Amino acid sequence: MTSRAVVVDRPGAHRLVTRPCPDPGPGEALVEVAAAGICMSDREVYDGHRDAAFVRYPVIPGHEWSGTVVAVGGGVDPALVGRRTVAEGFRACGVCERCRCGETSLCTGGYAETGFTEPGAFADHVVVPARLLHPLRDDADLRAAALLEPSAVIAAAVRAGRPRPGERIAVVGAGTLGLLAVQLLAAVSPAELAVVDPREARGQLALGFGASAALSPAEAEAESLNGSFDLVVETAGAATTAASSCLLARRGGRVVLTGMFTAGAVGIDPVHLSLSQLEVRSVFGASSAAWVEAVRAFGAGLLDPAPLVTHEFPLERFGEAVALVGGGDPGTGKVLLLP
Template identity: 50%
Template sequence: MSSQTARTGRAVRITAPGELEVVEVDVAAPAPGNVLVEVAWCGICGSDREVFGGTRPAEFVRYPVVPGHEWSGTVVEVGDGVPAELVGRGTVGQGIRTSSTAPASVAGDTAAWPQEYEETGFTLPGGWAQYLELPARYLHLLPEGADLRSAAGIEPAACVAEAVLLADLTVGSRVAVIGAGALGLLATQLLKGAGAEVTVVHHNTSREELARRCGAAHYVLSDEAEGAGLLGTFDAVVEAAGVPGIARLATRLGRPGGRVVLTGIPANDADDLSSLELVSRQVHVMTVFGAPTRAWAYAVRAFALGILDPSVIVTHEFPLEQAGAALEELGRRSGALKVLLRP
């Protein structure tokens, strides 16, 4: 039951594309069924830059908005109907809202998601703030003493965890991960943990050492993949690059009957996927947008077991008041991989 504690806190608000402000806001007690989380860390991803730049499709953002969907924190207050023992627990939480009549989507069935899109940090207040309120049913509790800085990376890991689940691996499966950005490296950790032999395919050599640290057995440049005799050799391919043309490379790397999972959304969707190639080689193509409950559970379990360690991809940290500078740093593409804000 809520203690009705009066609070204020700072938050970063994007009022319109290109317009950002740090504001002091009143923090209400959580509504029935909800919790109030004190945010410890919140990551910045490419979609947050789209919100700031005004390039995110209109149906996936609503201004003004407090961004931030990659957060971790501690429950500090609960609303009516929520167990009081949640107070003090470290947690992360799902962002995409599901139908109130189908809260779990445990089997990964996104049909339970409503047609009208709602998500923390895009259409609803997010984690670029000291406090965040959300329904308790979206929480994923962390082990006692968990590293909340590292846990801020569980949300992107959950997205690629769904790709790992769709890839339907067995121990020893040969898997290619295209892209050595944050998503690709987190996918590499999860795939290694699942017993796969992972080859990371990237456009330059700058991430090779980190990719191998994350569990890659091999590292190949994307423009050399064909000459290296890799086309048609992988049991599964996880695409995490999101650049034009990369989906075709992903499908060509998969063996006949193999599985290809696409997670990236190119800014210019002018890919040249060949129906002839897909049908004649019986490549199974699947996609991931967000993460259902089963993927969150998978990522949290991997984190608790030490298989998943998002802290290794953190390159920069900024206080909440420097959110604008943090966005600029990520946009420079000069080595920033995962940028965190600390309220």
């Protein structure tokens, strides 16, 4: 049996290859990919903008995906065959201090992640350690389940933010992470759930997902909302959003930084930070515990990523698909590859 895969040999150069279907080794599972999402990290890999310590060329990208287990290696429960599933991307060692503390996304055993240093899911099949699988319900929508990786990141942010019923909560950014955050936070029954994003269309989507208000940054400033929110979840990763999110929080409030910032981002004012006694947390990826929470929320119907998908492409059209991501078109949401 053969299997196709998109290989990025070096920045800007990719090819679709046909190879023998990989075999799962001891402790591994072979998954037939149903859908794989393309995110900005994948675009960075393709463009050559990802930190060299976090990518290994040539690489088969694809860290947001879903599929069905078709074979398992030695030592793996054969009952997994036929199960719909997703899997964690970080290949944590499981034995370092951070892993032992449950912080698997902070593993100090060396960075390894599906789709960046290990073959990913822009392919017909992907092989992963079976211990990283999170089986889904038999009737799970695999197209929607491909977004459970960013959902797990947001579950990590919500865990860090500790939202409580009746609180005033703001989400900064209405991209994929922001809209998923709205869904999970709405389930906590906040008194107010405001979304701040300059794109009106994205704000309207947020209202449909449970937000009580959608504001542009200028509107948030005009309404003097700084210092208003118990919890602010930042998801945009834009140059100014870490600083502006801290300004939105009330004195003694909580801020969770979820977006991936780049060099040159505006720093947080340490005077404001100390005088307001803010609690600021950041999120890098998702721990195993956050994955469990995201999968449970998905299975319970509290999380529905399907409406975020706007484009679907076969593997042969990877070049067109990756060009859409980060291209600036406000009508582009989540882009999927369907092998």
